[in-house]
Amino acid sequence: MTNYFKVNNPATGKLISEVRVNTLDEIQQALENGHDSFKKWSKVNAHERSRLLRKWSDKIQEQKEEIAEVMTLENGKPLSESLGEVDYATSYIDWYAEEAKRIYGRTIPAATETKRIIVSREPIGLVAAITPWNFPAAMMTRKAAPALAAGCTFIVKPAEDTPLTTIKLVELAHEVGIPKDAIQYVIGDGKEVGELFTSSEFVRKITFTGSTPVGKALIKNSADTVKHVTMELGGHAPLIIAEDADLDVVVNQTIISKFRNAGQTCVCANRIIVHENVIEEFSAKLAAEVMKLKVGNGLEKDTQIGPVINEKGYTKIVEQIQDAVDKGAEVLVGNEYDANKEKGYFFVYPTVLKNVNEDMKIMQEETFGPVAPLISFKEIEDAVEIANSTPYGLAAYFFTNDYKTGTYLHEHLQFGIVGWNDGAPSGAHVPFGGMKESGIGREGGLEGIEPYLETKYLSIGNL
């Protein structure tokens, strides 16, 4: 029996497409094809791989508007953000098109005159990726581009909610001449495909962006075949506001960090930790700006906050807000909803909560929604303790113009990404990734190609 995933517009609940689910045999075959094509693709010279990646990026840019519209339709994010994400996605391809040509080896001085030692870097093999719905283009290219640049072949399973953007991007890769089996997509249930990927002898590496529990399961399942793993998992970012911070800058950067993609990013500020002497002024300023954010269908002009992705996401956000309110949080703005279970759309209005404490769920669990909880601190050491108190270590932000406070925070925050007076630190040129239970490995920048390479050394003797 042929199965289809229904892809619905989260802003209206309306069906936009039905995507055929691959059978398990088809997925096995795709893995075998990816494995076989590695022999050829890994031998394509680096300059040619680079040229093909550039062509892919240009082709995506040619169709930027069309791709952005598909993204907004399936994900709900405002069109301006989808256009921005297409640029973000191609920036990874552009970056790794260059890095393809810079995969250097080295020589090591031997311990005797009769030997020479050469270290070379080789692509790891077939890479299997599982990508999330919150950035359906950029999270795919952030993995595919370094994999292909390194000479690996690549297979991706996009999220069930947002497969259309990925399908389009893979088709464009084929159009520009990247071989069909060098980059493939498969459609299927997350758990089933995850098990096939992790147990397959053809796959040498798993790369995943998504929740920490799923990441842990993938790591465990990858152990039997000793696969390499890159895991970009959950976050619960603190944003610390010191007493001396420029509050207008902070409000602006907090809104960028917190409300991008309706708060559905792994790096968004989830716990706003404010010095007690400025919390009144800051919360009033923040609430005044948050009130102005326009909620609506992402295709409508001026929309700044789209719907949340689905009922599961919506329920979690509402429960966190309710739990906080029940335990004494004050709602400065928001705690309003426009949701229709029958029709299948779920909007959460941007919400600011004051008088939050660490016993509330919202301070312990990742939120993935447009909610900004504010908690106060007295001493900077207390702010750090609150910030480091969860198992997550992806992103953290702090605002201060005092270099001693800034240096202290930089050195004590246990996070892979730290923004100092900066609410938007992401980019293709930087090593994105988390500490603790937020992940393993880095994506982007110089570090982002490393996970796709093996190291081999040659020792020549008897010279």
Ligand code: SIN
């Ligand atoms: C994410 O939320 O997983 C990615 C966000 C980013 O790349 O900035």
